[in-house]
Amino acid sequence: MTPLDLLCPIPFHEAMPAQRARILSRLADTELFAALVEEPAHDRAELKIHALPDGPVALACDAEDRLADFIGGPVAYVALPGRILASALAAEGQGLLVNPGQPSEMLLSADMLAWLTEALQAEPAIAPDEAPVSIQPPRPEVVEALAEPLSIRLGDMVGLVESAALVATVWANGRSNHSLILKNVEETRRPALAKAFAELLAFLPEVDGGTDIAFSDQTHPSVALILEPPAPEAPEQPPRRDPNAPPRLR
Secondary structure, eight states: OOHHHHTOSSOGGGSOHHHHHHHHHHHHTSEEEEEBSSOOBTTBOOBOEEEETTEEEEEEESSHHHHHHHHTSOOOEEEEEHHHHHHHHHHTTOEEEESTTSTTOEEEOHHHHHHHHHHTTOOOOBOOSSOOSEEEOOOHHHHHHHHHHHHHHHHTTTTTOSEEEEEEEEOTTSOEEEEEEEESOOGGGHHHHHHHHHHHHHTSOOOTTOEEEEEESSOOOTTSEEEOOOOOOOOOOOOOOOTTSOOOOO
16 A cells, blocks of 8 residues: 555545545655656656547556556656656646556546646745734644644654644734644755645645744644654564474575
């Protein structure tokens, strides 16, 4: 099971809009292996385009063996992030078939790829320099919509951000919204992390007033919802071999 598969307990096209958006967000950051007509020549590669009733589509999988299995043998391919492939195909008016025959199978039209590309242009809303006049716990519906995907995104940034806090905020000008506070992020990495979280938020249900992104090296507010990366799964241990068993011969 790949990260895309884990986000698809039900087929992509049967999922609710919010879940489909989360899947597309993950797709953008996934390395995809796209089938080519032939081996690349120098820096040029021609995607293999299939004519379907709904329009031309390229074929890509999130693992090399999946692509070879679907094609039925070795195939020339190019590996690139989903966001790059989506942008290139949308510009040509072509769609994308992802992981055919797998739990995360999805057929994305050129219009959907264009929407994905546009969503990835989201810029972070940076919290004002002044302190808010009020900090409260995040609203329950916001926690339900944002907590899990934000924690998963933190899992992609181990070593870059220690943890995050989600709070409801009111500012001196009367504006109220939510803020995501990222803890212990190096100054030089802050713009890139702010952009990464802004992209994720663009795929999640909209929060009234929006969600600002802030950075801090201080202890999180006591009323905050503290978000931490998911604990890494323990590697599977090989079965213990009977010490009295005969040796294996090759």
